[in-house]
Amino acid sequence: MGMEKTVKKHKFKMPSAFTILFIIIVIVAILSWIIPAGKYSTDSGGNIIAHTYRTVKSNPQGLWDVFMAPVIGMVGDDKTDGAISVSLFILVIGGFLGVVNKTRALDEGISSIVRKYKGKEKQLIPILMMLFALGGSTYGMAEETIAFYPLLIPVMIGVGFDSIVAVAIALIGSQVGCLASTVNPFATGVASQTLNISPGNGLLSRMLLWLIVVGISIAYVYHYASKIEKDPTKSFVYHQRKEDLQRFAIPERTEDEATITGRQKAVLWLFGLTFVIMILGLVPWSSLNQHFTFFDHLNTWITTTPVLGTIFGKDAVALGTWYFNEITMLFFLMSVIIMFVYHMKESDYIEAFMSGMGDFLSVAIIVAVARGIQVIMNNGLISGTILHWGELGLAHLSQSIFICLTFVFYILMSFLIPSTSGLAAATMGIIGPMGHFAHVSSDLVITAYQAGSGWVNLITPTSGVVMGAMAVAHINISTWWKWIAKLMLYLFIAICLFLGISAIL
Secondary structure (H helix, E strand, O other), X not given: OOOOOOOOOOOOOOOOHHHHHHHHHXXXXXXXXXXXXXXXXXXXXXXXXXXXXXXXXXXXXXXXXXXXXXXXXXXXXXXXXXXHHHHHHHHHHHHHHHHHHHOOHXXXXXXXXXXXXXXXXXXXXXXXXXXXXXXXXXXOOOHHHHHHHHHHHHHHHHOOOOHHHHHHHHHHHHHXXXXXXXXOHHHHHHHHHHOOOOOOOOHHHHHHHHHHHHHHHHHHHHHHHHHHHHOHHHOOOHHHHHHHHHHOOOOOOOOOOOOOOHHHHHHHHHHHHHHHHHHHHHOOHHHHOOOOOHHHHHHHHHHHOHHHHHHHXXXXXXXXXXXXXXXXXXXXXXXXXXXXXXXOOHHHHHHHHHHHHHHOHHHHHHHHHHHHHHHHHHHOOOHHHXXXXXXXXXXXXXXXXXXXXXXXXXXXXHHHOOOHHHHHHHHHHHHHHHHHHOOOOHHHHHHHHHHHHHHHOOOOOOOHHXXXXXXXXXOOHHHHXXXXXXXXXXXXXXXXXXXXXXXXX
């Protein structure tokens, strides 16, 4: 009997974000042996002063430094702030979302809206896309959208649309929301903490960008839905319509299953209130209007009133001056309130909270690993030299060109580092100060980073969100690219115009 040889074809598999970031740490450590060391002078606030670069004695980084970098990236040292505050916030918001998801309030809330608009499904497109976009903008809604495709696809196919419309509502809605993140802790939060500014800085500008890109996206999806409603053959997946009608037949639901409970409605209100309070806490009201002191006076009154101040706590800080400690406390507090309102057992609450934290553990750790890149650059004394090269290169660039190039840079980097938080922690420490040299505000640099990352996350095959949606809907990724190509171009142009104009205002 002859022996048969089995030839295995090894397909290239993109390494994880952890591996990519650690490889970059090693490369940067090697560069510390090559790039001349240098420093800038800083002001009392720790901001780099332009034109003060000077060369210093080199400090090349070795193996010990490479493996210590992620550790220092988490806890910090005298040269680099640690990521512990933002990592803890990520874990706590994961626990909060775990408790909310345990109540199934979000799922049933979306389901009730779909049922309410039965027979008027086209009106659902703008309503649901705005809801998903709010989720993406406030808490980085992404993987959670996978749960909604089995609900949306049968409805959209059943009324004459197709699976692309259903996927676009949740996928484009949430990711365009992330593109224009307002207070998204995994993007705005990490980037702001890296640059030592409040996540509320630039909030009004990002809200305007949110309205622009969400409006463009809704119009694009609505136009496509109207077109295939009139002529089904215009559908990009018309060739599989018969199969789609069979595999996505609308399941029957009992009356009990189709009702959102009063407790779930209360959870939804508390969920929304949490993000409203967070926004109120982060917006720097006094810097927007020095005469607006309502929250300062309210906080003073509460904390100095004899009984009320003792019960509430005399160390409470006013809304508008919050940072990561305060918003971490907020999400923990609201998760406890939801437990009592929903009448959740203590054991169920702990299980849901810990499970939610577990889901976000990799995100929390990746921020520390990514911050390790900055640790190596700072300790290797090459950050200043790289910034000096950037200062020389930016000398003749206008503010608008710089911010548009920053947007393009983050598009390219997002393919290399698909983790939104990892990308911010790895690069913002260099790009932010470069923006300072180009006279571009730090919050606008953050907007450009978020826009580049969000733009890529609509199409990248390395995204579990995109590929998961394609798998559930049985849509080939190349078909999705063909369908979304024009929207990607429209968004790219709109973002460049927005950034360019914002930079000179």
